[in-house]
Each structure stands twice: as structure tokens, then as C-alpha cells.
Amino acid sequence: MTIATFADAGLVLLVLTIGASTIFARRAFDAVIAFVVYGLLLAIVWVRLSAIDVALTEAAIGGGMTGMLLLGAAARLRAVEFDSFAAALPVRLCAGFLCALAAAGLAGALLLSPKVVLSLAPAVMENLPRTGLGNPVAGVLFAYRALDTLLEKVVLLLALLGVWSLAPNQAWNGIPGLRIYDQPNTTLTFLAQILPPVGIVVGIYMCWVGANEPGGAFQGGTILAAMWLLVIIARLADAPSTGNTWLRIGLVFGPVVFLSVGLAGLVLANAFLAYPPGYAKPLIVAIEVALTISIAAALAMLAAGPPKPVQQQ
Amino acid sequence: MAFARDLFTVLALVAGALFFLAGTVGLIRFPDQLTRLHALTKVDNLGLGLVILGLLPQADGWFGAFKLVSVWLLVQFSGAVVTQLIAGALRERGPCA
Numbered sequence: 266m267t268i269a270t271f272a273d274a275g276l277v278l279l280v281l282t283i284g285a286s287t288i289f290a291r292r293a294f295d296a297v298i299a300f301v302v303y304g305l306l307l308a309i310v311w312v313r314l315s316a317i318d319v320a321l322t323e324a325a326i327g328g329g330m331t332g333m334l335l336l337g338a339a340a341r342l343r344a345v346e347f348d349s350f351a352a353a354l355p356v357r358l359c360a361g362f363l364c365a366l367a368a369a370g371l372a373g374a375l376l377l378s379p380k381v382v383l384s385l386a387p388a389v390m391e392n393l394p395r396t397g398l399g400n401p402v403a404g405v406l407f408a409y410r411a412l413d414t415l416l417e418k419v420v421l422l423l424a425l426l427g428v429w430s431l432a433p434n435q436a437w438n439g440i441p442g443l444r445i446y447d448q449p450n451t452t453l454t455f456l457a458q459i460l461p462p463v464g465i466v467v468g469i470y471m472c473w474v475g476a477n478e479p480g481g482a483f484q485g486g487t488i489l490a491a492m493w494l495l496v497i498i499a500r501l502a503d504a505p506s507t508g509n510t511w512l513r514i515g516l517v518f519g520p521v522v523f524l525s526v527g528l529a530g531l532v533l534a535n536a537f538l539a540y541p542p543g544y545a546k547p548l549i550v551a552i553e554v555a556l557t558i559s560i561a562a563a564l565a566m567l568a569a570g571p572p573k574p575v576q577q578q
Numbered sequence: 579m580a581f582a583r584d585l586f587t588v589l590a591l592v593a594g595a596l597f598f599l600a601g602t603v604g605l606i607r608f609p610d611q612l613t614r615l616h617a618l619t620k621v622d623n624l625g626l627g628l629v630i631l632g633l634l635p636q637a638d639g640w641f642g643a644f645k646l647v648s649v650w651l652l653v654q655f656s657g658a659v660v661t662q663l664i665a666g667a668l669r670e671r672g673p674c675a
Binding site: 453455456463 | 655659662
């Protein structure tokens with residue numbers, strides 16, 4: 266028993282407590298705040314497990330981005346929360362049963378797994394030099410499981426299409442209905458003037474360093490998206506209309522580059538999504554840069570929400 | 579030399595942790611929102627500042643130290659701005675009871 270064991274036990278206890286408080290919170294707003302804290306604590310857990318890449322993603326996506334989306338949803342639901350809406354008992358029981366089933370399945374998979382786990386990690390480390398990358402996570406994401414990574418980005422676009430589809434007909438191609446501060450708030454303006462230059466540098470650094478150290482397109486893209494949203498909320502720049510050509514090009518840029526490199530692999534390397542020998546690293550870095558742009562645009566637009574109808578003055 | 583460095587780290591981290599403790603107690607015990615915000619800003623500034631100061635001798639070269647100090651500056655900056663925004667929202671809502 267070392268001090269680290271005690272610290273880890275305390276951390277586990279904290280995560281479980283916060284997790285329970287997201288479930289038992291009476292108001293949606295409280296539950297969302299607890300969820301954000303839960304995401305940040307989970308990031309520390311991943312750090313303790315030496316999974317820095319996952320920790321960065323969890324903090325950026327799980328804590329930050331999802332938290333913002335859920336806050337927006339909680340604000341929308343506030344009007345109906347206490348009046349009419351209460352799920353019937355059978356629905357609650359059903360939801361509880363299904364959640365318990367999923368939890369039991371996960372616990373079973375973890376606890377009943379065979380003692381000798383078949384690991385591909387040695388094979389990855391052995392072949393990593395051939396990709397020219399230093400970060401095994403980036404190697405897995407872009408060389409061995411490239412198809413998963415590609416589809417992941419396409420799913421992000423599908424989610425955005427789903428959000429945009431919520432717009433009423435006359436609002437199609439309109440400005441996203443993000444709530445912005447109506448009166449010029451000098452403190453927020455100050456923040457939105459000072460922070461983005463720093464955030465943009467950090468975001469680009471995250472993307473660049475991802476090839477050799479923890480980081481990558483998703484983490485960098487989330488920071489860039491946050492900076493863009495900050496500027497929009499502080500009214501230093503308007504949100505683009507969802508029909509904006511540049512916005513749409515930016516959204517599909519990453520997946521298109523990824524897909525074209527993959528198709529070129531059919532000819533040059535004899536397999537879809539394979540890289541010609543010697544060119545793996547530059548191609549992967551190019552894909553990461555393109556993906557960062559698309560992820561930043563997609564996440565910012567997801568958070569900005571569906572376009573809203575123009576108000577008649 | 580290494581011992582003096584580690585001793586400095588431990589002392590600074592303990593001092594920082596005390597500020598975190600005091601700030602948390604203040605956050606829970608203080609009567610209204612503005613005083614609670616006041617307690618929170620002390621944690622941001624001094625608590626994290628002391629933790630970063632304690633970690634500086636253990637940092638991974640100059641670049642690591644620069645990153646640590648940047649973290650402190652960024653947290654301080656965003657903390658100060660968010661505190662202002664919350665206080666502003668409170669004032670708009672009317673005098674707090």
C-alpha cells in the first residue's frame with residue numbers, strides 16, 4: 266500500500282459519488298454541472314492509467330463540449346421541467362433496467378475476461394517505426410484502425426446534419442440560434458480578445474504534436490472550436506449562416522482529404538487506406554491538419570445549434 | 579541539492595493545499611454568493627500559484643516550466659473573468675438576499 270494507492274482509491278470514490286449525484290440530481294441543470302465535474306475527474310483517472318491521449322479527449326469532449334451541449338439542452342427544457350413532464354413509472358423502470366443491463370454487461374466483460382489478455386500492443390510498438398510516428402495512439406488511429414477514424418469523423422457530420430434538420434423550413438441556411446450576449450459586456454469582450462490568440466496557438470500545437478506525443482486532431486479541434494464559440498458569444502464576430510460555402514467546405518475538408526488519401530492507397534499501396542511506404546508520416550500529418558479544421562468547424566456548429574428563423578423587427 | 583529541491587516542492591504543495599482547503603471551506607460556509615466568489619478567487623490565485631511554484635523545480639526543462647507558468651496565468655485570467663461575469667449576473671438579478 267503506497268500513498269498513490271490511497272490517492273487512487275479516493276479518486277475512484279469521488280468519481281462514483283459524482284456519478285451518483287448526476288443520477289440523483291433533482292434539476293437537469295445540477296445534473297449537467299455534476300456531469301462536467303465527472304468528465305474532468307475521469308480525465309484524471311485516465312492520466313493515472315497513463316492514457317494521456319484519452320485523458321485529453323475526455324477533458325475536451327466529455328467535460329467541455331458535451332457539457333456545453335447538455336447545458337443548452339437543460340436551458341431549453343427549463344420551461345417544462347416542473348410542469349407537465351414526468352415519465353411514467355413503466356418507462357422509468359424500463360430505462361433503469363436497460364441501464365443496469367448495460368452496466369452488468371460491462372462489469373461482466375471486465376471481470377470475467379480471461380487471465381491472459383490477447384494484446385496487440387507489442388505488434389503495434391514493433392511496427393510503429395514504419396509509420397514514422399512516435400505516438401502509438403496516433404499510429405493505431407491512422408494506420409491500423411484508419412477506417413474507424415474515418416467513419417468517426419463522418420458520424421460527426423451526420424450529427425451536425427441532424428441538428429440542422431431541426432430548423433424550420435424558412436430558417437434553412439440561416440444563422441445558428443446560439444444565445445449571444447445582447448448588451449456589450451466589456452469583461453466577456455476582453456476575454457474574447459485576449460484568449461483566442463493563445464487558444465489558437467495551443468490548438469495548432471496539440472494537432473501538430475499529436476504525431477509524436479499525446480494530442481491530435483480531436484483535442485486540437487475542440488480547442489479551436491471553443492475559441493470560435495467564445496468570439497461568437499462575445500459578439501466580436503457573427504456566426505456564419507449554415508449555407509455559407511466556406512463553412513461547408515471546411516466541414517467536409519477533413520473527411521474528403523482522408524478519403525482521397527485512402528482511395529489513392531488503392532492504387533499506390535494496393536489497399537484502401539494504406540499509405541505508400543516512406544510517405545506515411547507526411548500523409549498522416551496532412552490528414553490530421555485537415556481533420557482538425559473539420560472537427561473545429563463541426564463541433565462549433567454543433568454547439569451553436571440549429572439555425573433560427575429571422576426575427577421580424 | 580536534490581533534497582533541498584524536494585523539500586521546497588513539498589512545502590509549497592502543502593501550503594497550496596491549505597489554500598485549497600480554506601477556499602473550499604469558504605465556498606461551503608460563506609453566507610452569500612459574492613463572499614463565496616471571493617473565497618474561490620483566493621484558491622485560483624494563491625492555491626494554484628503555490629502548487630505551480632512547488633512543481634517548478636521538478637519541471638521538465640525550461641519548456642516544461644514555461645508550460646506550468648502558462649497554466650497558472652491562464653487559470654488566473656479565466657478565473658478572474660468568470661468571477662466578474664457571475665458577479666455581474668448577480669447584480670443584474672438584483673440585490674442578493
